[in-house]
Amino acid sequence: MSKLCIAMPPFAPDYSGAASALFDLGGMIVIHDASGCTGNYTGFDEPRWFGSSSAVFCSGLRHMDAVLGNDQKLIEQIIAEAQSLKPNFIALIGSPVPMVIGTDFEGIANEIEALTQIPTIGLDTRGLAYYGKGICAATVALMKKMVKAPQTKIAGAINLLGITPLDFYINGNDEDFKHLFVSNGYQLLTSFSMGLTIEALQRSTSASLNIALSQAGVQIAQYMEQTYQIPYMAITPLGNGEIALEAVQKALANEYIPFVPETENAEILIVGEQIIANSLREYLQRQGSDRAIAVAVLFDVSPQHLAQNDIIIQDETMLRKLLNSGQYHTIIGDPMLKALFQQETKIKFYELPHVAVSSKVHWNNYKRFLSETMIEWLDEID
């Protein structure tokens, strides 16, 4: 029972990540579930859902459909809806029940594509992995389907990867990130995944450098590095964005050396998404903090971006012990973490809401990563 969540909510899963990555692309998204998973995605993991016109459907999987493997019903429903919607593509997204009965998402997608002539992807998401895996799986599947041949490289051109509402909400962070690079003279080809279009997806293979702003972006960047030979770096722009700009400039000149943080006997702990947490640590230490800082990763992990003494959180019990270990006098993380603290704690806690953790409970207090208020907030941390 060590995986039991007592005080924390379960974090955003892979099917939410997959649907989130495809949300803006004009496709027809079908989550194959009874309705709970679709409800979790639209109700909690997708801030853009409210008032949007994106076509996200629930297949309405029922007991006997699962028992009898009634794929035909699902296929017919999707085809009927697709004929009226005429989407750019169809995405069929998995959830726990289809996993248990071994639904062949790729096979069903092939069948739908053959019958409709609409590009169709099937994603074997299961609700057992974190959202980053789903974001990557959906993006890569769509790239395989839509990018026929890699384009010629454009010197100095960049892509931004891993900008999703699950990490950065919808308070303008996405536009701030794009503006930072464009206003500093960079040719921005594609920004994944908010505001993404099929055309932008196709031209993304011309980039000379991918910048992963979150761990989901790292996973996509690794695929693009392998497939299209586009190198990548991982950093989230913060404050005035100078550290990220400098890093990108160096990366394009093949001179970038990732920051090596001080982590020995850390007294400050950042709990959350790996790349954002790493970037926060780099900002704080490069702004003069002489304190060692450790990162505790809540979701997917890229081993190459782990520093010495960083921690991969396995479950709530481990997280609770870590937070109350007495080692850290300052902790940064989603406000919901406070539920894990012992009652009489002297720990200074700095709130950094994260949609994949606390959803709508705290998204009205989301940080603008590139802003004066962020700089002020960062300056307060000691």
Next chain:
Amino acid sequence: MKKIAIYGKGGIGKSTTTSNVAAALSTLGYKVMQIGCDPKADSVKNLMNGHKIPTVLDCLRSGKEIKLEDIVFKGFGGVLCVEAGGPTPGIGCAGRGIITAFEKLEELSAYEKYQPDIVLYDVLGDVVCGGFAMPIRQGYADEVFIVTSGEMMALYAAANIAQAIKNFGSRGYAKYSGVILNARNVDDEVQVVKKALVEIGGEIIQIIPRDAIIQKAENMGKTVIEAFPESEMAQYYFELARKIAVAHCGGVAC
């Protein structure tokens, strides 16, 4: 690399046929991997001197980190032997177990590391659920052979399997390549099977006559190819193996 799935009714002689074909192919110089997809986990026993090997699911159950060497074993003639295994009898899900075992093999890059010329999937009984259809999905077997006898139950199962494969044609699944007649001395057996194939489709690829020597070899924990390589029965298996090799590899390494 060619991947071939061998299906058929339970108890019809799939594992015996598959193991003998694997042994014959390896004797002919091919690098072969045989993957047993049956919770009983006795597909490769006769390639392993009568010994059962740890299954993929057994290893997963242990909770320890798994390496390829823990689940892939070299049997007679260097045949790479794997058993998917199954859940604890009476609980769990055998079909899901097959999927999990396949995913583990892929995760560990089993095909890339061993680079077999031919992979044989020995699959239990009928196409009973999504898990047992896994070996014929896109990316796995290219072709399916069905083992049958002239008995009605075996032919009924063969018809079901062939129908399932045809149903999934538009999903990019494996193609049905015919039946292997594992004779049970039913009256007029070849004609009975041929008549059934008019409805089922496909042809008899090979007739394997019934012979006590198969049982004799199995009692020794071996295939006929290993125990009695000069026997008449061994020649039938060599003939089937050559047909598979020529059809799929042009007689040379795939």
